[in-house]
Amino acid sequence: MPYEAVIGLEIHVQIKTRTKMFSAAPYQYGAAPNTLTDAVVLGLPGTLPVLNYAAIEKCAKLGLMLGCEIAEVCKWDRKNYFYPDSPKNYQLTQNEEPLCIGGKVEIELPGPSRNVEGDHRWVTLNRIHLEEDPGKLTHEAFETVIDFNRAGAPLAEIVTEPDMSSSTEAVAFLNCLRNMIVYAGISDCDMEKGQFRCDANVSLRPVGTNKLGTRTEMKNLNSISNVKAAIEYEIDRQTEVLKKGGSITQETRRWDVESSSSFPLRSKEEAHDYRYFPDPDLMPVQMDRSRIKELEAELPEPPLDKQRRYQESFKLPFTLTSVLCVNRELCEFFEEALQTHQAPRQIANYISNDLLRELSAASDSGDCALDVGQCKLTPSHIATLVKIIDEGIISKQIGKEVFNEMFVTGEMPDAIVEKKGLKQSNDIDEIEALCREAIAGNAKAVAQYKEGNVKALNALKGPVMKATRGQANPAMLDGLLKKMIDEG
Numbered sequence: 001m002p003y004e005a006v007i008g009l010e011i012h013v014q015i016k017t018r019t020k021m022f023s024a025a026p027y028q029y030g031a032a033p034n035t036l037t038d039a040v041v042l043g044l045p046g047t048l049p050v051l052n053y054a055a056i057e058k059c060a061k062l063g064l065m066l067g068c069e070i071a072e073v074c075k076w077d078r079k080n081y082f083y084p085d086s087p088k089n090y091q092l093t094q095n096e097e098p099l100c101i102g103g104k105v106e107i108e109l110p111g112p113s114r115n116v117e118g119d120h121r122w123v124t125l126n127r128i129h130l131e132e133d134p135g136k137l138t139h140e141a142f143e144t145v146i147d148f149n150r151a152g153a154p155l156a157e158i159v160t161e162p163d164m165s166s167s168t169e170a171v172a173f174l175n176c177l178r179n180m181i182v183y184a185g186i187s188d189c190d191m192e193k194g195q196f197r198c199d200a201n202v203s204l205r206p207v208g209t210n211k212l213g214t215r216t217e218m219k220n221l222n223s224i225s226n227v228k229a230a231i232e233y234e235i236d237r238q239t240e241v242l243k244k245g246g247s248i249t250q251e252t253r254r255w256d257v258e259s260s261s262s263f264p265l266r267s268k269e270e271a272h273d274y275r276y277f278p279d280p281d282l283m284p285v286q287m288d289r290s291r292i293k294e295l296e297a298e299l300p301e302p303p304l305d306k307q308r309r310y311q312e313s314f315k316l317p318f319t320l321t322s323v324l325c326v327n328r329e330l331c332e333f334f335e336e337a338l339q340t341h342q343a344p345r346q347i348a349n350y351i352s353n354d355l356l357r358e359l360s361a362a363s364d365s366g367d368c369a370l371d372v373g374q375c376k377l378t379p380s381h382i383a384t385l386v387k388i389i390d391e392g393i394i395s396k397q398i399g400k401e402v403f404n405e406m407f408v409t410g411e412m413p414d415a416i417v418e419k420k421g422l423k424q425s426n427d428i429d430e431i432e433a434l435c436r437e438a439i440a441g442n443a444k445a446v447a448q449y450k451e452g453n454v455k456a457l458n459a460l461k462g463p464v465m466k467a468t469r470g471q472a473n474p475a476m477l478d479g480l481l482k483k484m485i486d487e488g
Helices: 053-065 167-183 224-243 289-297 303-313 318-324 328-338 344-365 379-390 396-409 413-420 428-440 443-450 454-467 474-486
Strands: 003-014 077-080 090-093 104-108 120-132 136-139 144-147 154-160 196-206 216-221 251-256 261-267
Touching (some): 104 167, 120 167, 224 251, 224 261, 328 344, 379 396
Parallel strands (some): 216 251
Antiparallel strands (some): 136 144
16 A cells, blocks of 8 residues: 655744843853853742743744734743753743744745756645743763753744655755745754754655544754655655554654664653643733734845746846845845846856855865855955956956956956956957967868867867967957858
8 A cells, every 4th residue: 555645844943032032141052051041041949031022023023924824912831841951841832822823835846957946836834933942952972961051042933734745845845944034034044053953743644545644753853954864764664664564653753863763762742741831920922013014014025036036037047046046145245236237147147156166165265254245255346347248348258367366355356457457359450360370270170160060169269369368359259260261
Protein backbone atom coordinates (compact mmCIF):
# COMPACT_ATOMS: atom_id res chain seq x y z
CA MET A 1 0.00 0.00 0.00
CA PRO A 2 1.52 3.35 -1.02
CA TYR A 3 1.68 6.10 1.60
CA GLU A 4 1.87 9.87 1.41
CA ALA A 5 3.49 12.18 3.94
CA VAL A 6 1.66 14.93 5.81
CA ILE A 7 3.95 17.58 7.29
CA GLY A 8 3.34 20.51 9.60
CA LEU A 9 6.00 22.83 10.97
CA GLU A 10 6.38 24.87 14.15
CA ILE A 11 8.89 27.67 13.71
CA HIS A 12 10.30 29.60 16.66
CA VAL A 13 11.49 33.09 15.72
CA GLN A 14 13.44 35.13 18.23
CA ILE A 15 12.08 38.69 17.95
CA LYS A 16 14.70 41.44 17.81
CA THR A 17 14.14 43.80 20.77
CA ARG A 18 16.49 45.46 23.26
CA THR A 19 15.08 43.65 26.31
CA LYS A 20 13.46 40.34 27.12
CA MET A 21 9.76 39.54 26.92
CA PHE A 22 8.80 40.16 30.54
CA SER A 23 11.81 41.85 32.13
CA ALA A 24 14.24 44.72 31.61
CA ALA A 25 17.15 42.29 31.24
CA PRO A 26 18.89 42.74 27.86
CA TYR A 27 19.52 39.91 25.44
CA GLN A 28 22.53 39.74 23.17
CA TYR A 29 23.92 36.63 21.53
CA GLY A 30 27.48 35.78 22.48
CA ALA A 31 27.56 37.33 25.96
CA ALA A 32 29.38 35.44 28.71
CA PRO A 33 27.11 32.61 30.03
CA ASN A 34 24.57 33.49 32.70
CA THR A 35 25.32 37.24 32.69
CA LEU A 36 22.04 38.46 31.11
CA THR A 37 19.59 37.50 33.81
CA ASP A 38 17.66 39.20 36.57
CA ALA A 39 15.25 38.24 39.35
CA VAL A 40 12.29 38.01 36.96
CA VAL A 41 14.09 35.76 34.48
CA LEU A 42 15.23 33.46 37.30
CA GLY A 43 11.74 33.34 38.81
CA LEU A 44 12.80 34.50 42.26
CA PRO A 45 10.03 34.91 44.86
CA GLY A 46 8.23 38.27 44.90
CA THR A 47 9.00 39.20 41.29
CA LEU A 48 6.41 40.24 38.71
CA PRO A 49 6.62 40.25 34.90
CA VAL A 50 6.41 43.51 32.92
CA LEU A 51 5.29 43.26 29.30
CA ASN A 52 7.64 44.23 26.44
CA TYR A 53 5.19 46.02 24.13
CA ALA A 54 7.75 46.35 21.34
CA ALA A 55 7.70 42.55 21.02
CA ILE A 56 3.88 42.62 20.82
CA GLU A 57 4.00 45.14 17.97
CA LYS A 58 6.68 43.23 16.06
CA CYS A 59 4.71 40.01 16.38
CA ALA A 60 1.57 41.79 15.16
CA LYS A 61 3.59 43.14 12.23
CA LEU A 62 4.72 39.60 11.46
CA GLY A 63 1.10 38.45 11.50
CA LEU A 64 0.01 41.26 9.18
CA MET A 65 2.80 40.39 6.75
CA LEU A 66 1.64 36.76 6.69
CA GLY A 67 -2.03 37.59 6.22
CA CYS A 68 -3.13 36.74 9.77
CA GLU A 69 -6.09 38.20 11.59
CA ILE A 70 -4.84 40.23 14.57
CA ALA A 71 -6.90 39.35 17.62
CA GLU A 72 -8.84 42.08 19.39
CA VAL A 73 -7.55 40.67 22.68
CA CYS A 74 -4.81 38.18 23.47
CA LYS A 75 -3.99 36.77 26.87
CA TRP A 76 -1.19 34.93 28.65
CA ASP A 77 -1.10 31.39 29.98
CA ARG A 78 1.35 29.41 32.06
CA LYS A 79 2.67 26.27 30.42
CA ASN A 80 3.99 24.12 33.24
CA TYR A 81 6.88 21.78 32.66
CA PHE A 82 9.93 20.78 34.61
CA TYR A 83 13.02 21.11 32.47
CA PRO A 84 16.44 22.34 33.60
CA ASP A 85 16.37 25.14 30.96
CA SER A 86 13.25 26.68 32.55
CA PRO A 87 14.29 28.40 35.81
CA LYS A 88 10.66 29.23 36.75
CA ASN A 89 9.39 25.70 35.94
CA TYR A 90 6.78 27.26 33.67
CA GLN A 91 6.75 29.20 30.43
CA LEU A 92 4.60 32.26 29.71
CA THR A 93 2.86 31.68 26.38
CA GLN A 94 -0.47 32.17 24.59
CA ASN A 95 -2.42 28.95 24.51
CA GLU A 96 -6.11 29.83 24.22
CA GLU A 97 -6.04 33.36 22.76
CA PRO A 98 -3.03 33.94 20.48
CA LEU A 99 -2.16 37.30 18.99
CA CYS A 100 -2.32 36.20 15.32
CA ILE A 101 -4.88 33.82 13.84
CA GLY A 102 -4.76 32.05 10.46
CA GLY A 103 -2.60 33.39 7.65
CA LYS A 104 -0.70 31.91 4.70
CA VAL A 105 2.75 32.01 3.11
CA GLU A 106 3.49 31.95 -0.61
CA ILE A 107 6.33 29.57 -1.44
CA GLU A 108 8.39 29.03 -4.57
CA LEU A 109 9.28 25.43 -5.32
CA PRO A 110 12.57 24.66 -7.11
CA GLY A 111 12.48 24.83 -10.90
CA PRO A 112 13.96 22.20 -13.25
CA SER A 113 17.28 24.07 -13.03
CA ARG A 114 18.78 26.90 -10.97
CA ASN A 115 18.09 29.33 -13.80
CA VAL A 116 14.39 28.51 -14.20
CA GLU A 117 11.59 29.72 -11.93
CA GLY A 118 9.62 26.98 -10.16
CA ASP A 119 5.96 26.60 -9.27
CA HIS A 120 4.32 28.75 -6.61
CA ARG A 121 1.77 27.66 -4.01
CA TRP A 122 0.46 28.76 -0.61
CA VAL A 123 1.01 27.09 2.77
CA THR A 124 -1.74 27.72 5.33
CA LEU A 125 -0.94 28.85 8.86
CA ASN A 126 -2.89 27.97 11.99
CA ARG A 127 -1.64 30.74 14.30
CA ILE A 128 1.26 32.82 15.57
CA HIS A 129 1.62 33.27 19.30
CA LEU A 130 4.12 34.97 21.58
CA GLU A 131 6.03 33.32 24.39
CA GLU A 132 9.35 33.48 26.19
CA ASP A 133 12.39 31.48 25.16
CA PRO A 134 13.87 28.94 27.58
CA GLY A 135 17.56 28.82 28.38
CA LYS A 136 20.10 26.86 26.37
CA LEU A 137 21.29 23.37 27.27
CA THR A 138 24.63 22.15 25.96
CA HIS A 139 25.07 18.39 26.20
CA GLU A 140 28.62 17.23 26.73
CA ALA A 141 30.07 13.75 27.17
CA PHE A 142 29.09 13.21 30.82
CA GLU A 143 27.28 16.39 31.79
CA THR A 144 24.89 19.07 30.62
CA VAL A 145 25.61 22.77 31.16
CA ILE A 146 22.95 25.48 31.24
CA ASP A 147 23.13 29.09 30.03
CA PHE A 148 20.16 31.23 31.14
CA ASN A 149 21.11 34.22 28.97
CA ARG A 150 18.50 33.25 26.38
CA ALA A 151 15.80 32.55 28.97
CA GLY A 152 13.01 35.11 28.65
CA ALA A 153 13.92 36.38 25.16
CA PRO A 154 10.76 37.17 23.13
CA LEU A 155 9.79 34.31 20.84
CA ALA A 156 7.11 34.12 18.15
CA GLU A 157 5.92 30.60 17.38
CA ILE A 158 4.52 30.17 13.86
CA VAL A 159 2.37 27.05 13.55
CA THR A 160 1.39 25.77 10.12
CA GLU A 161 -1.50 23.50 9.26
CA PRO A 162 -0.48 19.97 8.17
CA ASP A 163 -0.27 21.40 4.68
CA MET A 164 2.95 20.04 3.17
CA SER A 165 3.76 16.65 1.69
CA SER A 166 7.52 16.63 1.09
CA SER A 167 10.81 17.89 2.45
CA THR A 168 11.11 20.04 -0.69
CA GLU A 169 7.96 21.97 0.23
CA ALA A 170 9.13 22.33 3.83
CA VAL A 171 12.49 23.77 2.72
CA ALA A 172 10.80 26.18 0.29
CA PHE A 173 8.46 27.31 3.07
CA LEU A 174 11.31 27.95 5.52
CA ASN A 175 13.35 29.88 2.95
CA CYS A 176 10.42 32.10 1.93
CA LEU A 177 9.34 32.66 5.54
CA ARG A 178 12.85 33.58 6.69
CA ASN A 179 13.27 36.05 3.80
CA MET A 180 10.02 37.80 4.72
CA ILE A 181 10.89 38.05 8.42
CA VAL A 182 14.38 39.45 7.74
CA TYR A 183 12.90 41.88 5.16
CA ALA A 184 10.61 43.33 7.82
CA GLY A 185 13.39 43.68 10.42
CA ILE A 186 11.54 41.45 12.91
CA SER A 187 14.45 39.05 13.42
CA ASP A 188 17.85 38.32 11.90
CA CYS A 189 16.78 34.64 11.66
CA ASP A 190 20.34 33.37 12.13
CA MET A 191 19.84 29.65 12.71
CA GLU A 192 23.35 29.19 14.09
CA LYS A 193 22.47 31.69 16.84
CA GLY A 194 19.14 30.02 17.63
CA GLN A 195 17.11 32.90 16.24
CA PHE A 196 15.17 30.66 13.83
CA ARG A 197 14.42 27.10 14.94
CA CYS A 198 12.07 24.49 13.58
CA ASP A 199 10.11 21.49 14.88
CA ALA A 200 8.78 19.18 12.15
CA ASN A 201 5.65 17.08 12.65
CA VAL A 202 5.51 14.13 10.23
CA SER A 203 2.84 11.49 9.69
CA LEU A 204 1.89 9.07 6.91
CA ARG A 205 -1.47 8.03 5.52
CA PRO A 206 -2.55 5.76 2.66
CA VAL A 207 -2.66 7.62 -0.65
CA GLY A 208 -6.20 8.80 -1.41
CA THR A 209 -7.37 8.98 2.22
CA ASN A 210 -7.97 12.12 4.30
CA LYS A 211 -7.56 10.83 7.85
CA LEU A 212 -4.30 11.93 9.43
CA GLY A 213 -1.93 9.29 10.70
CA THR A 214 -0.09 9.27 14.04
CA ARG A 215 2.57 11.96 13.99
CA THR A 216 6.02 12.24 15.42
CA GLU A 217 7.81 15.51 16.17
CA MET A 218 11.42 16.18 15.24
CA LYS A 219 12.54 18.74 17.82
CA ASN A 220 14.74 21.87 17.55
CA LEU A 221 16.21 21.43 14.08
CA ASN A 222 18.75 24.24 13.79
CA SER A 223 19.49 24.30 10.05
CA ILE A 224 17.39 24.00 6.93
CA SER A 225 19.54 21.10 5.71
CA ASN A 226 18.79 19.30 8.99
CA VAL A 227 15.06 19.91 8.52
CA LYS A 228 15.24 18.34 5.06
CA ALA A 229 17.29 15.35 6.19
CA ALA A 230 15.17 14.73 9.32
CA ILE A 231 11.87 14.80 7.40
CA GLU A 232 13.18 12.42 4.72
CA TYR A 233 14.56 10.06 7.36
CA GLU A 234 11.27 10.08 9.28
CA ILE A 235 9.21 9.38 6.14
CA ASP A 236 11.44 6.40 5.34
CA ARG A 237 11.37 5.14 8.95
CA GLN A 238 7.58 5.34 9.28
CA THR A 239 7.11 3.71 5.85
CA GLU A 240 9.22 0.71 6.94
CA VAL A 241 7.30 0.37 10.23
CA LEU A 242 3.91 0.44 8.49
CA LYS A 243 4.95 -1.94 5.71
CA LYS A 244 5.96 -4.49 8.36
CA GLY A 245 2.53 -4.20 9.99
CA GLY A 246 3.68 -2.11 12.93
CA SER A 247 2.15 1.08 14.32
CA ILE A 248 3.64 4.54 14.80
CA THR A 249 4.14 5.79 18.34
CA GLN A 250 3.32 9.44 18.98
CA GLU A 251 6.57 10.79 20.34
CA THR A 252 9.17 13.52 20.20
CA ARG A 253 12.38 12.45 18.49
CA ARG A 254 15.83 13.99 18.49
CA TRP A 255 17.82 14.35 15.28
CA ASP A 256 21.46 13.27 15.43
CA VAL A 257 23.47 15.06 12.76
CA GLU A 258 26.53 12.81 12.91
CA SER A 259 24.62 9.56 12.34
CA SER A 260 21.92 11.15 10.12
CA SER A 261 19.28 9.37 12.17
CA SER A 262 16.83 10.09 14.97
CA PHE A 263 15.96 8.43 18.27
CA PRO A 264 13.04 8.77 20.72
CA LEU A 265 13.38 11.60 23.24
CA ARG A 266 10.08 11.35 25.09
CA SER A 267 6.45 10.45 24.50
CA LYS A 268 4.61 13.33 22.81
CA GLU A 269 2.84 15.57 25.28
CA GLU A 270 -0.76 16.71 24.86
CA ALA A 271 -2.13 20.04 26.08
CA HIS A 272 -3.35 18.57 29.38
CA ASP A 273 0.18 17.40 30.19
CA TYR A 274 1.25 21.03 30.50
CA ARG A 275 -1.63 22.00 32.87
CA TYR A 276 -2.22 25.35 31.15
CA PHE A 277 -3.94 28.04 33.17
CA PRO A 278 -4.26 31.85 32.77
CA ASP A 279 -1.29 33.72 34.20
CA PRO A 280 -2.47 35.65 37.26
CA ASP A 281 0.21 38.37 36.97
CA LEU A 282 -0.41 39.60 33.40
CA MET A 283 -3.47 41.39 32.10
CA PRO A 284 -4.89 40.55 28.65
CA VAL A 285 -3.59 42.77 25.84
CA GLN A 286 -6.04 44.74 23.71
CA MET A 287 -4.61 45.84 20.36
CA ASP A 288 -5.38 49.38 19.22
CA ARG A 289 -6.96 49.13 15.75
CA SER A 290 -5.48 52.42 14.56
CA ARG A 291 -2.01 51.28 15.60
CA ILE A 292 -2.49 48.06 13.65
CA LYS A 293 -3.20 50.13 10.54
CA GLU A 294 0.01 52.08 11.14
CA LEU A 295 1.99 48.85 11.47
CA GLU A 296 0.43 47.55 8.26
CA ALA A 297 1.51 50.71 6.43
CA GLU A 298 5.12 50.11 7.54
CA LEU A 299 5.31 46.64 5.99
CA PRO A 300 7.89 46.19 3.22
CA GLU A 301 7.01 44.77 -0.17
CA PRO A 302 7.16 40.93 0.11
CA PRO A 303 10.18 39.39 -1.64
CA LEU A 304 8.16 37.37 -4.17
CA ASP A 305 6.00 40.42 -5.01
CA LYS A 306 9.19 42.41 -5.51
CA GLN A 307 10.58 39.68 -7.75
CA ARG A 308 7.47 39.80 -9.96
CA ARG A 309 7.67 43.61 -10.11
CA TYR A 310 11.32 43.53 -11.14
CA GLN A 311 10.55 41.04 -13.88
CA GLU A 312 7.61 43.08 -15.19
CA SER A 313 8.81 46.67 -14.70
CA PHE A 314 12.55 46.27 -15.33
CA LYS A 315 12.40 43.23 -17.64
CA LEU A 316 14.94 41.42 -15.46
CA PRO A 317 15.29 37.65 -15.93
CA PHE A 318 14.71 35.17 -13.13
CA THR A 319 18.47 34.54 -12.94
CA LEU A 320 18.90 38.11 -11.63
CA THR A 321 15.70 38.60 -9.61
CA SER A 322 16.25 35.33 -7.74
CA VAL A 323 19.59 36.71 -6.51
CA LEU A 324 18.54 40.30 -5.81
CA CYS A 325 15.15 39.75 -4.21
CA VAL A 326 16.21 37.47 -1.39
CA ASN A 327 18.18 40.37 0.10
CA ARG A 328 16.40 43.61 0.98
CA GLU A 329 19.69 45.50 1.24
CA LEU A 330 20.69 44.46 -2.29
CA CYS A 331 17.29 45.57 -3.61
CA GLU A 332 17.64 48.97 -1.96
CA PHE A 333 21.17 49.27 -3.40
CA PHE A 334 19.83 48.40 -6.87
CA GLU A 335 16.91 50.85 -6.73
CA GLU A 336 19.13 53.67 -5.48
CA ALA A 337 21.57 53.04 -8.36
CA LEU A 338 18.70 53.42 -10.84
CA GLN A 339 18.19 56.98 -9.61
CA THR A 340 21.63 57.82 -11.06
CA HIS A 341 21.37 55.89 -14.33
CA GLN A 342 18.42 54.03 -15.78
CA ALA A 343 20.00 50.78 -16.94
CA PRO A 344 18.29 48.05 -14.86
CA ARG A 345 19.71 44.97 -16.59
CA GLN A 346 23.34 46.15 -16.60
CA ILE A 347 23.23 47.45 -13.01
CA ALA A 348 21.55 44.25 -11.78
CA ASN A 349 24.24 42.21 -13.54
CA TYR A 350 27.07 44.08 -11.80
CA ILE A 351 25.38 43.72 -8.38
CA SER A 352 24.37 40.07 -8.72
CA ASN A 353 27.62 38.88 -10.27
CA ASP A 354 30.63 41.19 -9.79
CA LEU A 355 29.70 42.82 -6.49
CA LEU A 356 28.60 39.61 -4.74
CA ARG A 357 31.67 37.78 -6.07
CA GLU A 358 34.04 40.40 -4.65
CA LEU A 359 32.16 40.57 -1.34
CA SER A 360 32.43 36.82 -1.00
CA ALA A 361 36.14 36.84 -1.83
CA ALA A 362 36.77 39.69 0.63
CA SER A 363 34.83 37.87 3.32
CA ASP A 364 36.85 34.68 2.79
CA SER A 365 40.10 36.63 3.10
CA GLY A 366 38.88 38.43 6.23
CA ASP A 367 39.01 41.90 4.66
CA CYS A 368 35.33 42.69 5.21
CA ALA A 369 32.03 41.04 6.01
CA LEU A 370 29.81 39.61 3.33
CA ASP A 371 27.57 42.64 3.55
CA VAL A 372 26.97 45.27 0.88
CA GLY A 373 26.65 47.94 3.56
CA GLN A 374 30.21 47.34 4.76
CA CYS A 375 32.13 47.66 1.50
CA LYS A 376 33.50 50.82 -0.15
CA LEU A 377 31.12 50.78 -3.10
CA THR A 378 27.93 52.84 -3.18
CA PRO A 379 25.03 52.61 -5.64
CA SER A 380 26.52 55.65 -7.37
CA HIS A 381 29.74 53.74 -8.10
CA ILE A 382 27.89 50.98 -9.97
CA ALA A 383 25.53 53.35 -11.78
CA THR A 384 28.36 55.64 -12.91
CA LEU A 385 30.40 52.69 -14.17
CA VAL A 386 27.47 51.42 -16.25
CA LYS A 387 26.84 54.95 -17.51
CA ILE A 388 30.36 55.50 -18.84
CA ILE A 389 30.25 52.08 -20.53
CA ASP A 390 26.89 52.94 -22.14
CA GLU A 391 28.31 56.27 -23.33
CA GLY A 392 31.23 54.49 -25.04
CA ILE A 393 33.87 56.11 -22.82
CA ILE A 394 35.22 52.67 -21.85
CA SER A 395 34.55 49.15 -23.10
CA LYS A 396 32.91 46.39 -21.06
CA GLN A 397 36.28 44.68 -20.84
CA ILE A 398 37.91 47.78 -19.34
CA GLY A 399 34.83 48.10 -17.11
CA LYS A 400 35.80 44.85 -15.34
CA GLU A 401 39.24 46.30 -14.56
CA VAL A 402 37.72 49.55 -13.32
CA PHE A 403 35.23 47.67 -11.13
CA ASN A 404 37.97 45.67 -9.40
CA GLU A 405 39.95 48.82 -8.63
CA MET A 406 37.03 50.84 -7.33
CA PHE A 407 35.98 47.92 -5.09
CA VAL A 408 39.39 47.99 -3.44
CA THR A 409 39.98 51.75 -3.32
CA GLY A 410 36.48 53.25 -3.22
CA GLU A 411 37.42 55.72 -6.00
CA MET A 412 34.72 56.72 -8.46
CA PRO A 413 35.00 54.92 -11.83
CA ASP A 414 35.34 58.08 -13.95
CA ALA A 415 38.25 59.20 -11.76
CA ILE A 416 39.96 55.81 -12.22
CA VAL A 417 39.48 56.00 -16.00
CA GLU A 418 40.96 59.49 -16.14
CA LYS A 419 43.89 58.66 -13.86
CA LYS A 420 44.86 55.51 -15.75
CA GLY A 421 44.10 56.77 -19.26
CA LEU A 422 41.59 53.99 -19.94
CA LYS A 423 39.22 55.84 -22.27
CA GLN A 424 38.06 53.81 -25.22
CA SER A 425 39.80 54.49 -28.52
CA ASN A 426 37.61 55.48 -31.46
CA ASP A 427 40.54 56.34 -33.73
CA ILE A 428 39.39 54.59 -36.92
CA ASP A 429 42.71 55.04 -38.70
CA GLU A 430 44.68 53.41 -35.87
CA ILE A 431 42.23 50.53 -35.46
CA GLU A 432 42.03 49.95 -39.23
CA ALA A 433 45.83 49.74 -39.49
CA LEU A 434 45.97 47.22 -36.64
CA CYS A 435 43.18 45.18 -38.28
CA ARG A 436 45.19 44.94 -41.50
CA GLU A 437 48.18 43.65 -39.52
CA ALA A 438 46.02 41.06 -37.72
CA ILE A 439 44.47 39.82 -40.99
CA ALA A 440 47.86 39.58 -42.68
CA GLY A 441 49.33 37.68 -39.74
CA ASN A 442 46.62 35.01 -39.34
CA ALA A 443 45.52 33.57 -42.68
CA LYS A 444 44.11 30.46 -40.95
CA ALA A 445 41.61 32.48 -38.88
CA VAL A 446 40.61 34.47 -41.98
CA ALA A 447 39.95 31.24 -43.91
CA GLN A 448 37.90 29.78 -41.03
CA TYR A 449 35.78 32.93 -40.83
CA LYS A 450 35.14 32.82 -44.60
CA GLU A 451 34.01 29.18 -44.17
CA GLY A 452 31.34 30.32 -41.70
CA ASN A 453 33.11 30.01 -38.37
CA VAL A 454 32.19 33.38 -36.82
CA LYS A 455 34.18 32.63 -33.63
CA ALA A 456 37.39 32.62 -35.66
CA LEU A 457 37.13 36.42 -35.66
CA ASN A 458 38.17 36.39 -31.99
CA ALA A 459 41.68 35.27 -33.00
CA LEU A 460 41.97 38.49 -35.01
CA LYS A 461 40.50 40.75 -32.35
CA GLY A 462 42.99 39.61 -29.72
CA PRO A 463 46.12 41.22 -31.24
CA VAL A 464 44.26 44.50 -31.84
CA MET A 465 43.00 44.64 -28.27
CA LYS A 466 46.47 43.82 -26.97
CA ALA A 467 48.05 46.59 -29.06
CA THR A 468 45.50 49.14 -27.77
CA ARG A 469 45.63 47.86 -24.14
CA GLY A 470 42.00 46.80 -24.47
CA GLN A 471 40.88 50.29 -25.42
CA ALA A 472 39.78 49.72 -29.01
CA ASN A 473 36.05 50.27 -29.48
CA PRO A 474 34.75 46.65 -29.70
CA ALA A 475 31.85 47.49 -32.01
CA MET A 476 34.10 49.45 -34.36
CA LEU A 477 36.74 46.70 -34.30
CA ASP A 478 34.16 43.99 -35.07
CA GLY A 479 32.68 45.97 -37.95
CA LEU A 480 36.05 46.81 -39.49
CA LEU A 481 37.33 43.22 -39.40
CA LYS A 482 34.18 41.85 -41.04
CA LYS A 483 34.16 44.55 -43.71
CA MET A 484 37.86 44.16 -44.57
CA ILE A 485 37.66 40.34 -44.83
CA ASP A 486 34.37 40.37 -46.79
CA GLU A 487 35.76 42.96 -49.24
CA GLY A 488 39.01 41.02 -49.64
